[in-house]
Structure formats: structure tokens, C-alpha cells
Amino acid sequence: MDGTGPARRLTGTSAAAAAELRRRTGTAPCLATVLVGEDPASVTYVRMKRAACARAGIASRHVALPASVSTAELVDAVGGLSADPGVHGILVQHPVGPHLDERAAFEAIAPEKDVDGVTTHSFAAMGFGLPGFVSCTPGGIVRLLDEYGVDLAGKHAVVVGRSAILGRPAGLLLLGRDATVTYCHSRTADLRSLVREADVLVAAVGRPRFIAGADVKPGAVVVDAGYHPGPVGDVDFETARLRASLITPVPGGVGPMTIAVLLAQTVQAAERQLG
Ligand code: NAP
16 A cells, blocks of 8 residues: 555645645744754654645645653744634654653644644544544544545454554544454563454554564555654555555655645644634
8 A cells, every 4th residue: 555645645635625725824934843852763753744745835844852851841932833814734843752751742732733743632523423523643544544445334443552642542543433443562472363353453662573474364455654764664565565466665654644634634734723
């Protein structure tokens, strides 16, 4: 399942909507990115997101904070962006660092600007199937499955990982599509036998090549959300592709879809705020 083509098409739609909004209101959608510290992967992710914004005619404003920032200062900075009418969407790059209360920083994002879908408000809306901004990576995964015509109803979906930004919301969105969802995590007993039962397998575990081809049920649909230097994913692509009916590559699968959903949700946020 190639993510680059669908991501390009979705971004094209977002760019057209951004241009139309600018023509109508004189204002371009604006995404604020908040980066704490200089973790190379996070720096790269934020740079990629801002470059994608620029290509789609979305303005971006960058707030770089030192790794030594306190939770109160971080919450203040995010709160300032929430109150700023010139900013329509806010992205706080995860992870912010172990000494900081990341949840507090996320909750300082105004719900109408939560284009990365990280607040309790967005999470609850996702859980209840109500309108709102979804977590970008899970939202991208479901869009990609739709692009490839994967019918989720009645399928056994196994999500390996339960992080707040990825595994947990991915399971909620799959449940919302009538899949029967099993979550696996570090305390799961006999994880491999659960994984082998998956009709749809989402790997969001953060360990390179954690899922081997032998763990994939023949004919399964495999979504690899992992990303590690190489680059490689959480699935051993070369062996898993021999058993899967559909599988995402790394790179070029879930990653581009994540950014495309972020841009789409930023434009939607600006449309709602600008009227
Ligand atoms: P995370 O916060 O570290 O969460 C990892 C999850 O995997 C946790 O729920 C953890 O279980 C579980 N886990 C870890 N080791 C395990 C093991 N040995 N057996 C079973 N479960 C295990 O990671 P994340 O932020 O969700 O990211 C996961 C991966 O996705 C990473 O490779 C990351 O780079 C990638 N990612 C990609 C995108 C994208 O746009 N493509 C976006 C975000 C993240 P516990 O909860 O029990 O600790």
C-alpha cells in the first residue's frame, strides 16, 4: 500500500482549499509548530511538516524552546498560540522530553486548533465517533486502508502498541469501522499467537522489525507505523510481504499519510475559524 500517491492527492485537495480560503478571506491557514530541544528525529519531523505546509500554501510559525524549558513555560507558550487569532492549528512535537508533563502541554491546545488530535477533547470525540480532529497517524492509516478498499467490518484487527498518539487511537478508529479490535502491549501474554490471528495488523510498537513474516497470517493486511534509521519499520518487510495480501512500505507508507492528514486538518481548522 503506497502512501505517497494518496498523500499527494489529499494534499492537492488541501492546497486548493487553502488557496480558496486565502482568496475569500485574505488569510492563509497557519500551523504553529512547537519543538522542545534538538532531538534530531524531532527536528527532522518538524522540518518535513513545515516544508509540506509551504508546498500546500499553508503558513507556519515555529516556536523552538530549549530542552531546559519548564512545564509551566511550555504550557504558557502553547496557551499563547491557542489565544492567537493568527494561528489556526497547533502541533506540539512528541516527545517533549522526560522531565516535562507532555499531557499538560497537549491540553493547553484549544480544541478547535488541535489539528494533531492529541487533546482529551479530540480523543473523546474519536472514541464516540463524533466529528473532530483525529490523531494524524491513525487517521492516515484508516484513509490508506480506505484507498485500498479494505473492508474492516467484522475483521479481527490487532494493534501492537497502545501509545496515546498512535496505538490507542488507531484501535478506536478501527473499532469505529466495525473491526473487532485486540490491543497488544509490553504486558501482553503470548503476543505472537494473537498477532498470527490478525486479519488486519497494525504495528505501532517502536521496535525495528519486531514483527516477522512468520507472525503474519497468510492474506493479512499489514500496516507498519514504525520508523527507525535505515529506514526500517516495526515489521520485517521482506518476509512479511510474502504472506500479506497488502502491506505498507517504510518509507512511503504511513509517514506521508500522517503529514497529509495534518495539513488537511489545519485547513479545516482555518476554514471553521475564519468562517
Ligand atoms: P511508544 O510511545 O514508545 O509506544 C510503543 C508501544 O509499544 C507501547 O504501547 C508499548 O507497550 C509497546 N511495546 C514496546 N515494546 C514492546 C514489546 N517488546 N512487546 C509488546 N509491546 C511493546 O511509541 P509510539 O510513539 O507509539 O511510536 C511507535 C512507532 O511508530 C515508532 O517506531 C515511531 O517512530 C513510529 N511513529 C511513526 C509515525 C509516522 O508518522 N509514521 C508517527 C508516530 C510514531 P507499553 O504501553 O506496555 O509500554
